[in-house]
Amino acid sequence: MSDTSFNSSASVTTASPRSAPVLSSALVWLMALTCGLVVANIYYNQPLLAAIGRTFHLSDSSASLAATATQIGYTxxxxxxxxxxxxxxxxxxMLIMxxxxxxxxxxxxxxxxxxxLAAASVLIGICSAVPQLLLPMAAHLAPEADRGxxxxxxxxGLLIGILASRTVSGYVGAHLGWRAMFEIAAGLMLALLALLAWRLPQDRPHFEGSYGALMKSILTLTREQVALRRAALVGGLLFxxxxxxxxxxxxxxxxxAYRYGSDVAGFFGVIGAVGALAAPLAGKAADTRGPDFAIGVGIMLALAAYLLLGLTGYHLAGLVLGVILLDVGVQSAHISNQTKIFSLVPEARSRLNTVYMTGxxxxxxxxxxxxxLAWTHGGWPGVCLLGAAFAGAAYLVSRFYGQSR
Structure with a gap:
């Protein structure tokens, strides 16, 4: 589907491209820092779920709804x-958010x-969608050859934030209590707000029209861009x-099996941060060998991770290796998916990202x-079987959905 056909069928007007600020190395690292600090808000509660459950006298499955509420808000x-x-x-x-x-x-x-807490978690998720505004900005400012x-x-930076947040919150929760983690996070957001107000450039939009027309154009994009739908399905299943x-x-x-506290659970975020090291490599592979290659490799790694976790997860070495494989696989596929969708309709990158990240x-x-539910009813084997099923479904979608079109 060409850009021209999208513009005509969506019945919206886009302004001519304006000159953009130079995407310096310092600005790239500021964006990476921002993504990491803000996205961490969504994951601080995961190592603290057991402690939150004890505070409010909840079962494990009920306490896990705090993590679900934050992700629902982010969506x-x-x-x-x-x-x-x-x-x-x-x-x-972004400053308002x-x-x-x-x-x-x-x-x-x-x-x-x-x-x-659950209501606040939903609102935290909504206001923490800032990285999904920064990434289209970076894609807009980046030279095409270096976009991936x-x-x-x-x-x-975003992935380190996701994973390191668990380590930090696990440690803080074990030594200061889970409430202290949210207090610290509030202070970090206030400091980040001041930094971005000072250093982040303005980025003028290209869309001219009403909010209703903007939202309608999202439906048009979703209907017309089969590659976007496939990326959203694959990404959603892997996540x-x-x-x-x-x-x-x-x-x-x-x-x-282990009898560890929340600080050890959080420390696994450091192990999983190996996945962040694969991010630039996955982006480079998407630039050179095409995003589909990196997506396929990522799915295979996620499947291998759950096979390993199911067979050896009760042994620490197997659990650690499984975490590394899972994070590298999921994040490699995610970055390659985003590189792919940002090339579809350049003037609609925020909306493309909305469709993909909503999925x-x-x-x-x-x-x-x-x-x-899998943990409550099936224990660790049930968890591993469910995770492998999601990864397997991602493989089927990547191979067969919309490929004939």
């Missing part, structure tokens, strides 16, 4: 807020009940496999819910 933010990046000035929009994240993290820290590499570098593991890991490690985090929310 909502991507669906209804991130498209505004094609319509409103991105820097101002960071201010909201600061307030919602403080509310979570002082939540008197699990209901308040630059997106991969920024994604490495479901990823979330199945990380939502249940704290329960597994605190159980009879991605819908899968993550499904994985969190299903993972909690």
């Amino acid at each position: 909502t933010g991507m669906l209804f807020v991130v498209p505004l990046g094609d319509m409103l000035e991105r820097k101002r929009l 960071l201010l909201g994240a600061t307030a919602c993290l403080a509310l979570a820290a002082w939540a008197p009940s699990f209901g308040v 590499r630059i997106v991969g570098r920024i994604m490495s 479901a496999a990823f979330s199945v593991f990380w939502t249940t890991l704290a329960f597994f490690l605190e159980g009879p 991605y985090f819908t899968g993550g929310s499904l994985g969190s819910i299903a993972g909690g």
